[in-house]
Structure formats: structure tokens, C-alpha cells
Amino acid sequence: MRTGDNEYIKELNYKLILDTLRTSGVASRADLSRLTGLTRSTCSVICERMLMQGIIIEIGTTDSTGGRPPTLLQINNRAGAVLGLKIMEDQIAGATVDLGGNIIEKQTLPVSGSRDPELYLTQFEQFVQSLLVRHKKIYPLVPLIGIGIGISGRVSSEGVLMESSILKWRNVPLRNRLEKRFKLPVHIENDVNTFAIGEKYFGSGSEYDNFLCLSVGEGIGLGIIINGNLYNGSHHGAGEIGHTRISFADEAPQCSCGKQGCLEAFISDRALTEMYHKLAGSVVSVDQLINLAKAGDQLALDIFAHMGNYLGTAISSLINILDPQALILGGERTNAAPFFLPSLEQQIAENCIYELAKEVALIVLSPSNDDWIRGVAALAIAEFFSTHNQRRI
Numbered sequence: 019m020r021t022g023d024n025e026y027i028k029e030l031n032y033k034l035i036l037d038t039l040r041t042s043g044v045a046s047r048a049d050l051s052r053l054t055g056l057t058r059s060t061c062s063v064i065c066e067r068m069l070m071q072g073i074i075i076e077i078g079t080t081d082s083t084g085g086r087p088p089t090l091l092q093i094n095n096r097a098g099a100v101l102g103l104k105i106m107e108d109q110i111a112g113a114t115v116d117l118g119g120n121i122i123e124k125q126t127l128p129v130s131g132s133r134d135p136e137l138y139l140t141q142f143e144q145f146v147q148s149l150l151v152r153h154k155k156i157y158p159l160v161p162l163i164g165i166g167i168g169i170s171g172r173v174s175s176e177g178v179l180m181e182s183s184i185l186k187w188r189n190v191p192l193r194n195r196l197e198k199r200f201k202l203p204v205h206i207e208n209d210v211n212t213f214a215i216g217e218k219y220f221g222s223g224s225e226y227d228n229f230l231c232l233s234v235g236e237g238i239g240l241g242i243i244i245n246g247n248l249y250n251g252s253h254h255g256a257g258e259i260g261h262t263r264i265s266f267a268d269e270a271p272q273c274s275c276g277k278q279g280c281l282e283a284f285i286s287d288r289a290l291t292e293m294y295h296k297l298a299g300s301v302v303s304v305d306q307l308i309n310l311a312k313a314g315d316q317l318a319l320d321i322f323a324h325m326g327n328y329l330g331t332a333i334s335s336l337i338n339i340l341d342p343q344a345l346i347l348g349g350e351r352t353n354a355a356p357f358f359l360p361s362l363e364q365q366i367a368e369n370c371i372y373e374l375a376k377e378v379a380l381i382v383l384s385p386s387n388d389d390w391i392r393g394v395a396a397l398a399i400a401e402f403f404s405t406h407n408q409r410r411i
């Protein structure tokens with residue numbers, strides 16, 4: 019065996035133990051040996067190195083079946099923090115998150131002029147700078163180890179925003195620009211993909227290898243996890259279920275992507291409120307539409323049932339194509355789930371092939387602004403865990 023191979027195996031073992039500890043939460047050295055298949059002595063040597071690096075900590079002992087009680091270990095969540103950011107049309111949201119996905123602090127900044135990338139990014143950079151300075155001042159002992167950014171649109175593996183139908187930007191080399199400016203590793207991904215990564219890393223997806231994350235709200239997006247990894251397609255365009263054309267009618271609604279008759283054009287927030295306006299004559303916000311449904315307004319209830327029908331049909335197609343273990347429904351419009359879930363579930367039950375509807379777990383997240391934060395942060399945290407083994411103390 020060459021020395022290089024030896025080093026490589028050491029690094030793999032280091033990563034294996036770190037990942038095992040991260041997913042199991044708390045474990046003794048003996049647990050780690052059993053879970054990883056590595057020998058006790060290999061586990062002990064690696065754990066000693068991690069303890070010296072401060073990446074793991076000892077948290078007491080467990081009951082012993084005889085002999086010295088084993089010491090329990092866990093990841094030191096405050097060994098580092100990442101800055102998670104979400105770029106939206108009219109605002110930027112940012113938060114510092116520790117290695118365990120816990121939010122340390124979050125802030126938002128309203129922005130103007132989103133059509134002009136230069137104008138927008140100037141405001142963005144000032145916001146990031148202020149968050150970095152603030153973190154350094156308040157938490158000097160928790161080093162910031164990276165920046166994760168979620169954005170709507172197609173993002174290349176080099177961190178270039180190739181195109182975004184919401185922002186109308188094209189070929190903006192975000193990662194390059196921000197890494198030069200902030201001297202930190204920057205990870206950029208489509209916002210719905212960050213939702214899926216976050217669920218895999220910290221959320222209800224952690225127990226599954228194959229699952230789908232569907233986001234409902236202003237847009238309809240899909241993140242796909244296959245064999246434990248994000249699937250983003252051959253051209254970084256996977257998951258655009260919202261832009262599947264479902265109507266060829268002349269009167270089919272216009273979509274934000276510029277085309278006509280897309281799924282999103284039928285059931286996005288804008289589509290639902292426009293439908294109410296068309297049928298009832300009054301202009302409502304989506305929150306008002308939900309309140310109307312809560313008050314028993316039949317038209318509002320019918321509109322959400324209609325949304326459930328369309329969404330359930332789309333989900334059954336996804337299940338028929340990909341046969342996942344679970345489908346996780348998230349996004350801000352899960353706050354209307356009581357009104358659209360019955361028809362959604364009925365469509366899934368009726369339209370899935372074989373017995374798949376019974377096999378696939380449907381998980382509806384409670385509406386929370388924090389899902390995206392952990393998702394975006396998971397980008398940078400995942401990178402930290404996968405490369406930390408290459409650092410030497």
C-alpha cells in the first residue's frame with residue numbers, strides 16, 4: 019500500500035466517524051466502532067484527534083454493563099457557525115447557524131431594484147458585511163466557516179446563477195465574486211434544493227435515502243434526494259415541476275416563466291387570489307383568502323380544494339415516476355394545509371400506480387421561516403464536515 023492510499027483511508031475513516039456522530043447525535047467510542055465497522059483502536063485514535071481539534075466534546079458517561087462506564091461523545095456545535103442567506107425579490111434574509119443547525123441570530127433587509135444585479139448585490143454585500151462584523155463581535159469564539167446562499171433559479175456547480183425567472187438575472191458569477199470579497203467558502207444552490215438538503219441534514223428527511231421536497235407558496239418547487247444525495251439534473255435544471263405545462267387552453271393563465279398553462283400558474287398564491295378576484299369580484303391577499311376559508315367562505319374553500327386537486331395530481335405523477343420513500347410538503351402555504359390536504363390526499367390515493375400511495379409517507383411541515391435557514395446553512399455545514407478531515411491540527 020502506498021502512503022497516499024494510507025492517508026486517503028485515514029481521511030475516509032475520519033469522515034465516516036464524523037458523519038456517524040453527526041447522525042447519531044451522541045455515541046461512545048464503542049458505539050462508533052460498532053456503527054462504522056472500524057476497530058476500537060482506530061475509533062479511539064480518530065476521536066482523540068477530533069477532541070484536540072475541538073470538533074467533538076465529551077459529555078459524560080453512560081450506564082455500564084460492567085467495568086469502566088463508557089464516555090459519550092457528541093459534535094461540538096459551537097466549533098463553528100455558518101452564515102445562511104436567502105436572496106429574494108424584495109428582501110434578503112440572513113442568519114448565523116451553528117453546526118447543529120441551531121439558529122444563533124437572524125435578520126432581514128428590504129431591498130429595491132432587484133432587476134439590476136449590480137444594484138442588488140451592492141446592498142447584499144453590505145448586509146453580509148454587517149452580519150459578519152456583528153457575529154465576530156458577539157461570538158468571537160465561534161468562527162464563521164462558510165456562507166450558504168439559496169436563490170431561485172438555475173445555479174451551476176461553479177456557483178453561477180445561470181438564470182432566474184423571478185429575478186430576471188442571467189449568468190451572474192455569484193460565488194466567485196463573494197468568495198473574493200469575503201474570503202470565506204461560499205456555497206450557492208437553488209432555494210428549493212437547499213430546502214431538500216436541509217431536510218436531509220437536519221429535518222424529517224434524515225431517516226430517508228429517497229425523498230422529494232415540494233415547496234408551495236409564491237412558486238411551486240421540487241427538491242429531489244436520491245440515494246442520500248441531491249439530484250439536480252444534468253444541466254442544473256431538475257425539479258421544475260411548477261413549470262410543467264398542464265393546459266393547452268387558449269385562456270390558460272400566464273406563468274411567471276413567460277409561458278402559459280404551467281402548474282404554477284394554476285395554484286401559486288397569485289393564481290389563487292386572482293381566481294377569487296375573478297369569481298367574487300373582490301381583491302384579496304393570500305392571507306385574507308385563508309381567513310375567508312377559516313370563516314367558512316365556500317368560494318375560498320373551493321379554491322383551496324382546487325389547489326389540492328392539482329397538487330395531488332402532480333404529486334401522484336412524481337410518485338409514479340420516482341417511487342420515493344417520502345414526500346415532504348413545505349413552503350409558506352402549508353399554513354393553508356387543512357383546506358387543501360383532503361383533496362390532495364384523495365388525488366394521490368386515486369392516481370398512484372400499484373399500492374404506492376399507501377407506501378409513500380406524506381409529511382406536511384408546519385409553516386416556519388426557519389426551514390429555509392437550516393437548509394441554506396446545511397450547504398456550508400455539509401461542506402465543512404466533508405472537508406474538515408483534510409485539515410491538520
Ligand SMILES: [Zn+2]
Pocket residue numbers: 260261262273274275276277280282283
Ligand atoms: Zn411556468
